Amino acid sequence: MSDDIEGTGAATVDPASSSRALTAARWRDLGARVIWGVCVTLALILAAAAFTFALEANANNDLVKIVRDLANAFDLGFFDLDNPVKEFTGKNDLVKTALFNYGIAAVVYLVAGRLVERIVRP
16 A cells, blocks of 8 residues: 555555565465475486486385386376386397486476466465
8 A cells, every 4th residue: 555654655555465565475476485395306317317227126025116106107208117208229228218208307397397386486
């Protein structure tokens, strides 16, 4: 509001309005942080899965299975190792395919997460 206080030229501010705006800004900031955190976590899962292939981790290990299953669940469908964007042939073809496809999926999560985070953040 812009009511003049006793002719001083000072404007009054509705405390309820500024409180609502501050609360909304805090929620938007929290939402942006959560979105970024989720995207970073998914990118790390994909990177960890790619490294399990690169390091020739024991595929029978429960932790390796969990990481690879999570990566398979969050590979966006386009970067799946069963039907990859780019499939390598020859020596170490599975390692190269996993590094390439999971790496690009991780980058996609990071870029999309940063863009959405910037849109949501006040």
